[in-house]
Amino acid sequence: MKAYKDMSRDELLALKRSLEEEYKTEEAKGLSLNMARGKPGVSQLTLSMPMLDVINSSSDMNTFLGNDTRNYGDWDGIGECRKLIADMMEVKKDNVIVCGNSSLNIMYDTVSRSMIMGVNGSTPWCKLDKVKFLCPVPGYDRHFKITELFGIEMINIPLNEDGPDMDLVEEYVNNDEAVKGIWCVPKYSNPTGISYSDEVVRRFANLKPKAKDFRIFWDNAYGIHHLYEEDQDEILNILEECEKAGNPDMVYIFASTSKISFPGSGVSAVATSFKNIEDIKKQLTTQTIGHDKINQLRHVRFFKDLDGLADHMKKHGNILRPKFESVLDILESELMGLEIGSWNKPKGGYFISFDAMPGCAKSIVAKCKELGVVLTDAGATFPYGKDPEDSNIRIAPTFPTPEEMVEATKIFVLCVKLASVEKLLGE
């Protein structure tokens, strides 16, 4: 394979003509495929259907402690569900509040509470002239949307293979009192799929924040979402590391079963220090009468324990692995050596991240759309939807069938090639 950048103008023009021929052929097919949505496929949803049988009209509806899950009470979650989710999050049960169906909602509420009420008695953020969040990029668009909605200034931090650029994180956090938080997806990161190294986690735990109310928003969304049974990423326990470092209250950990049981009908949770739990409690007990405890019971009766969760996740992995591999195979066979893009090979999570030549991402996404293949908007993985390099594209291989993914990826590589040639030709 000859790298595009080493091609002569004539070679590029010839290549362009041939790619445009291919493009026309594909255009005529009138496809309709979607690689945009980070949502489980139907076969994954089917895995959890038996969960709908474990609670029925003849079930014992009481918790271990004898509380009726059908009535008010247990605002912080039923004990057995807190235990299950705590095990999943690798924390103690007493550090966990089990909430509703959406961990994003807990994150939103956490920012919202900090805006209006402050953090453990600090000045409410809405009373400050400036509040800033660090945003490792590329990252999760819905995190950035939350901070954007609250008018919080977002600062891009490069996300490396082992986690965020910690030199930069330390520089900001330890010196700027306006920096109140950082968004993290520490394991099988959205979208790059990387996991934070032990050193990165320890450097997080050992931050010396200028702001007493600085908090790490540790969204461990893919903590047990492995693609390979034998080759799994492990990350250090941030809550323990923060305790060791004398920063026990510095982190909120978020997780949910959205991509374990059902998106929208799972359970979510926050894990943090006792002091932070007390701070949350003051507001949460005013905000709600509690969360859906019957659904919590349903989850516990179905998964039983951490082993049950792990078994279930193996099945998810078996469904997702071929989809990821078919995308990666095509990227490798079609693009390797052309030097017009790079991509990661995640061992878990929901995404493949593709970095095109700078200035090509929007063009690629637009071309794919014309051919009937919907990708996440270029720029979506950056705060304010602005990728300064116009390079990153998030590929979501989970929802389509493997056959559809093959077809869609072929379109994708065609568009990458064509956009790159056009760029090199200065068009």
Place this chain on the structure above:
Amino acid sequence: MKAYKDMSRDELLALKRSLEEEYKTEEAKGLSLNMARGKPGVSQLTLSMPMLDVINSSSDMNTFLGNDTRNYGDWDGIGECRKLIADMMEVKKDNVIVCGNSSLNIMYDTVSRSMIMGVNGSTPWCKLDKVKFLCPVPGYDRHFKITELFGIEMINIPLNEDGPDMDLVEEYVNNDEAVKGIWCVPKYSNPTGISYSDEVVRRFANLKPKAKDFRIFWDNAYGIHHLYEEDQDEILNILEECEKAGNPDMVYIFASTSKISFPGSGVSAVATSFKNIEDIKKQLTTQTIGHDKINQLRHVRFFKDLDGLADHMKKHGNILRPKFESVLDILESELMGLEIGSWNKPKGGYFISFDAMPGCAKSIVAKCKELGVVLTDAGATFPYGKDPEDSNIRIAPTFPTPEEMVEATKIFVLCVKLASVEKLLGE
């Protein structure tokens, strides 16, 4: 019956000795009863158990429109559930967003959003020097807790037999720009059980608020919670009346199935104008990935339509009616004519409200507690927990069995008598 106030000092002293004898007898019994909690009894929860069978592993999980309820999507609720809840709330489907399990949570979020983002483009309330809410009293303690948490000043408005004192409401709303909201439970009010008259609803709809971002928080928590099939309160449709009056955006209506299906595992909703829906949508789509659509489907498949809901509520009424009546019978036979208290006879809802002689409520609640009968804290039905008259006590007859209610009410009237005698004796 001789009114206590007409008794001589000797008569009162003799009465006191005899009541104290009774008190000692009751004290020896070591009872443990609870009339504090406005929660359904076990037999009510049993009514909804078949709901847990309508969705199982072999169910069609798609909505009418073919959307998979098990996956992301339909952030504002599945169509058929919005229809069902809209019918229940007597509004159009397009005016409804179906949310999670707690209407209190929607109210909290509505205040929170107004604080940080304003209302339809108005100045965020947190940027204002002063924000005030009107609070018809006695009212629902958890409403008042929300406004208290946000530092909103609460102003007591007397709640009459036909609704809040509208002269006072108009005076405040139409002249004070700091008045941004009012908490209402328009039907079978918590705790007095009264329903707003047509005139009151019309006067609400015809308010001329000084503040453009004034909103009525219309918590129709007991809209279909009748005790009597043949004698039901009806209230005017506030959304329609507001439209007619040229105030289409002035009201948010809240409701839930907490006391229809299961508290904590029901569905809740907000109904309001399209313009307000758009305002909510901006924030809600950032806050959450959507709500539990499987549970929405479960509710629709079980209740089917408004007739199904009405049939179900008849069964609730049949369970609750004897409990309410046994309390009312004892109050009437024991206290009528003594002029030491007054109470309402609600035709629906969850509470009986008792007004003791001024200065006696705390004493009555304390005495009851000593005898093992827990009542809602005196003052709880007022903002900041402060009843200026120390008079109102909320009785919740729903959770105990009828036999327990009889026993608890006998204790209650004994304590009312004793506290009143002590008061009249100047003790």
